Amino acid sequence: MIERNHTQDYMMESPVEKNKKLIEDITDSYPKKVSKERKTHLVVIDPSEEQHIMADVATIPGIMTNRGCSYAGAKGVVFGPVKDILHLTHGPIGCGYYTWNTRRNLAEPEEGYNYFIKNCFSTNMQEKDVVFGGEKKLYGAIKEAYEIFKPKVIGIYATCPVGLIGDDIKAVAKRAEEELGIKVITVSCEGYKGVSQSAGHHLASNTLIMDIVGTEELEDPTPYDINIFGEYNIGGDVWLVKDLLQKIGYRVVSVFTGDSKYDDLAKAHRAKLSILMCHRSINYTNRMMEEKFGVPWLKVNYIGISSTIESLREMAKFFDDPMIYENTEKVIEEELKKIKPRLDYYKERLKGKKAILFVGGSRAHHYQDLLKDIGMETIVAGYEFAHRDDYEGRKIIPEIKEAPHHKILDTYHFERVTEPAYPQEKIEEMKSKMPDHFMNYEGMMVHMEEGSIVIDDFNHHETEELIKALKPDIFLSGIKDRYVFQKMGVPSRQIHSYDYSGPYSSFEGAVNFARDMDMAINNPIWKEVTPPWKK
């Protein structure tokens, strides 16, 4: 705990000055070099100055980070939820094991399609494979998987030793495709690539666009075909959203990749618009889709009531169709009416509560909107593996200097290969009607309150100090720090996996979320932490 000698002085200061001093204190307690580095990752929102944050650089060795690896991003996040691909991890057992049912991307079996999502497939590399090469084992595993499970598609995800010993997984995949007559896709997502799981998102996006999207045709296109991107159906989020969109009159061609099937992903290039939820995990694919197939995309947010309403209205503007306009308003009105009494009850119980949000993807941004809707306030928000554009908006992209670790992640650009669903002029016209921030994501920082704190690649030490100093009413993060801060007496919930709850999306989801906040914050057991004889 940081000692404070001049409590009085702190009281007199503005929140901005106070918090600037606080993060100064926290980072000063590090060794000098670490302190200097970490200072660039912590920002107190101060509208009086131009502010930048350092992101997507290597974690300091020895710091207890929450970051994962490239394989986690590629297999764990982006490809893992596709339910009919047989996901085969090529590597030692641990990697495959840890991504076995450990993200709550729910998916429903469908008649006529394979359903592999509950299984863990691995080549279980042994020492002899590392010494003599693992290609034979990989081929054998693909063949056995084919014989037993008859998959239409197999996905191969390579982990650390595979890259180090130089197995040619692409060649093995090609041979298997020719000999077995199935599709075999590969992602070389060895864990040491890049500085976090973010590298894996990039690599997975490359495979999506090079090998999958555009390989099948949509037989019965409608004017209302859309894709949902950056949505992994945690706790069933996409099911609520799909339901709303279908009520309005849209047809969802594909979801990348929650509850999705290979065939749907292959047809995604025929949609008229893609909406993007998680900006970090898959914006690469959206950019390439626009270049290659002319499918524009819109950054939306359906976490939170007001954000959902705004997103639905902006989508309607893009289509500019009387039926869509009318149904959008009708659906909004109906949904609001349905949830109002329940939401009001929780709002009363949660008024003015303060939250700290440390959660990857775009969630640290999105959940601020939802918290606001239920009367709560976000005082600190941070990401594990974001890039500067997630904080500062896409306008910063040209300014981001390419770090050495980016070079290993191929960045592709495309010429248009197909007649887009709309002519380019029509797309431009539709885009021009939209407010700029929907097509050009503004990032998280601009939407945060003055004096609130933003942290990149947050870690245990900083979190502990912030919680002690700022005493939030709730700490929203992932599993790795959930129990430690709970033990400090701070109610904690997992916003990666929703603590076995959810969905939290759109209107009904907001009520679920409010109910869970209430159960965490106002739980009677908090009164029992201190024994009565010590009170």
Add this chain to the structure above:
Amino acid sequence: MECNNTERKYLTVNPLKTCQPLGAVWACLGIHQCMPHSHGSQGCTSYLRMQLTRHFREFIPTTTSSFSEAQVVFGGVGNLKQAIRNILSIYKPKVIGISTTCSAETIGDDVPGTINEMRASGDIPEDVKVFTASTPSYVGSHVTGFSNMVKSAVETFAKKSSPNGKINIIPGLLSPGDLREIKRILKIMGIDAIILPDISDVLDAPMTGEIHLYQKGGTTISEIEDMGNSIATVVLGREAGIAPAESLKEMYDVPYEVLPLPIGISNVDKFIMKLSEITSKPIPYELEEERGRLVDMMLDAHAHWYNKKAAVFGDPDIVEAIVGYANDLGINVLYALTGSYSSEWEKTVKSMVPDAYVSSDNDLWYLKEQLDKKPVDMLFGNSHGKYLAKEYDLPLLRVGFPILDRANLQHFPIVGYKGTAWLVERTGNTLLDYKDAKSPEHLLELIM
């Protein structure tokens, strides 16, 4: 799902093991004020922290060397040095336990050499202890990782001075509740023991409203040093514990005894009698009473499980112990499966259940294929078995690691007579709940 049963040589489906680093970190957590450090890519650390946190529902502090491409090309020693300096300055541990990952092993980083160098240059102060183990995922399993780390702790710290009259206990991958029960038994018997590692009071810390990076529990370094002076070592679970016991025997001539985990009446008997034999302490009547109560419970409820057919899967030591427990109850084990290969284990378990299929290099998909041909009435195993339980409509008794989908179980022992009694309660009543759920209303029974 439709599929053909096929012999597999290359493909693992639904594994019954995970990798060495997880077991290594588990072992480190049972050492007082120890920071487990994983030398390699940060994904490994992130994953094992997630898994251990989900199992124990406690804070799992661990650090990583955070490899990226530069380290796998030019070597990771620089990152290791930086990491150690940062750990010392930020987290102030008394001990650092370093395990390696696939990438560090494949590129061949010299971890012990680096530590010696840092020790010599004064980068690591005298009063901070460091021990290291080589634990790539492509060798063994998390059980091997645990064993290697405990072995390293013993080899690094144990010394020989004057006899201490104590016994050493290497308890394997037991839960905090189990360790608490073992300590209670030792106390009743008046035996002084050094338990390595001891995760009780670390991974079952009480809710106090305060934060502690290191909880009060864990084996201290001076206790580990003293292990060379003990009367004997008792290994609970061969696979996780024999290697460190062998080291103590070789180095300091401390004899060892290998026992199954003390789950089930005959396994607990073996444990208690062995303790008594080694220490020449009598078995107190209090334990005899506990045993008598357990026998009474087993008789009262025997009809609910007698002659049921079961499959047992999970970590090797727990599977072996549960097979013994099942034999005590008159449950017929048809399958005993683990993923951590050991011919010794196979021989032992086969001798206990000669008619069962026993395999130490197997996965859950194999069990699924067999259930189609030769079904069972119940499953004993970890949470991964719940999908089989659902598909084949079977009760699943959750034992071992990992248990991800039920809360609080790690607080309740299944070792000792008391722990076994609680497992007996769960076994019988789970089967009764299952029977009630299946019975049509007019056949629901109130009395038995």
